[in-house]
Amino acid sequence: GAGVSQSPRYKVAKRGQDVALRCDPISGHVSLFWYQQALGQGPEFLTYFQNEAQLDKSGLPSDRFFAERPEGSVSTLKIQRTQQEDSAVYLCASSPGQAEETQYFGPGTRLLVL
Amino acid sequence: DQQVKQNSPSLSVQEGRISILNCDYTNSMFDYFLWYKKYPAEGPTFLISISSIKDKNEDGRFTVFLNKSAKHLSLHIVPSQPGDSAVYFCAASLRSSGAGSYQLTFGKGTKLSVIP
Numbered sequence: 504g505a506g507v508s509q510s511p512r513y514k515v516a517k518r519g520q521d522v523a524l525r526c527d528p529i530s531g532h533v534s535l536f537w538y539q540q541a542l543g544q545g546p547e548f549l550t551y552f553q554n555e556a557q558l559d560k561s562g563l564p565s566d567r568f569f570a571e572r573p574e575g576s577v578s579t580l581k582i583q584r585t586q587q588e589d590s591a592v593y594l595c596a597s598s599p600g601q602a603e604e605t606q607y608f609g610p611g612t613r614l615l616v617l
Numbered sequence: 618d619q620q621v622k623q624n625s626p627s628l629s630v631q632e633g634r635i636s637i638l639n640c641d642y643t644n645s646m647f648d649y650f651l652w653y654k655k656y657p658a659e660g661p662t663f664l665i666s667i668s669s670i671k672d673k674n675e676d677g678r679f680t681v682f683l684n685k686s687a688k689h690l691s692l693h694i695v696p697s698q699p700g701d702s703a704v705y706f707c708a709a710s711l712r713s714s715g716a717g718s719y720q721l722t723f724g725k726g727t728k729l730s731v732i733p
Contacts, residue, residue: 507660536720545621545706545723546661559720594660598719605651606721608660 505529507609509595515615516585524580524612528597535578536606537570538594546594552578585616620644621709623724632733636694640707640724643688647709651721652681652692655704664705665692668712697731704728 508527516522528535534553538546539562548562554575563570567585572578582589592613596606622641630636640650648669653661667674667681667690674681680693694701705728708721 534719538721538723543725545623545708545725546721548720548722551720562720596660605663605666606719607663608653610658610660 507595507597507607509593509609509612511612512610513613513615515617518586518616519584520616521581521583522585522614524582524593524614526578526580526595526597526609528576528578528595529599529607530576531599532597532607533575533600534598534606535572536596536598537578537580538596539564540592540594540611542591549580549593582614585614587616590614590616618643619724620647621707621722621724623705623707623727625727626725627728627730629730629732630697632699632731633696636692636697636701636729636731638692638694638705638707638727638729640690640692641688642690642709644709644711644722645688646711647722649710649712650681650683650690651708651710652679653706653708653723654701655706655726661706694729697729699731699733702729702731 537549540546550570551559552572567583569581592611594611596608598606651666652664655661683690704726706726707724
């Protein structure tokens with residue numbers, strides 16, 4: 504079956520530009536997570552949705568980062584006024600239920616801010 | 618302060634031999650641990666997991682051992698194959714926290730190279 508998909512796979516932005524990253528989770532998965540992975544590091548948690556409800560946004564690094572999942576399926580991570588330190592791979596993961604620990608990851612979006 | 622640590626950035630092993638990847642954690646509240654494998658330009662792929670109520674879980678060539686008193690877990694791959702060459706991430710979660718979030722806390726990864 505189809506896994507988690509993300510688009511675009513690569514994004515180059517000029518500093519100060521707004522970007523929007525899309526995640527299509529596995530169909531029917533209740534939970535959706537966003538992670539940020541800097542070069543040479545492990546993924547770091549950004550935010551978590553259970554259906555359309557954003558239950559945890561403690562990992563968002565600043566108020567320039569905003570995520571939504573309005574219909575409980577597709578999610579968008581938006582970064583406003585991008586800065587060079589935002590350059591990273593942004594990973595989306597989904598899991599079947601609210602207490603399911605195994606998260607299935609998409610291929611990521613590699614963002615480069617110049 | 619890193620709560621999950623993988624102190625070996627890289628490991629090289631001969632094909633057919635055992636690969637042992639190590640992971641340490643500092644938060645004693647973690648109660649679920651996972652290993653993910655990552656190839657370049659792909660997302661992490663789930664490999665194997667273990668609950669804190671167990672000390673061993675086995676799946677084919679992969680075995681994870683958990684030593685709670687030492688806050689240490691390890692992944693054993695036997696026998697190692699060239700296709701196992703990838704970056705391996707250890708991750709932990711607070712399943713029973715009741716906080717409504719099941720975020721994973723990852724280590725920095727260990728790059729495994731299996732030499733034919």
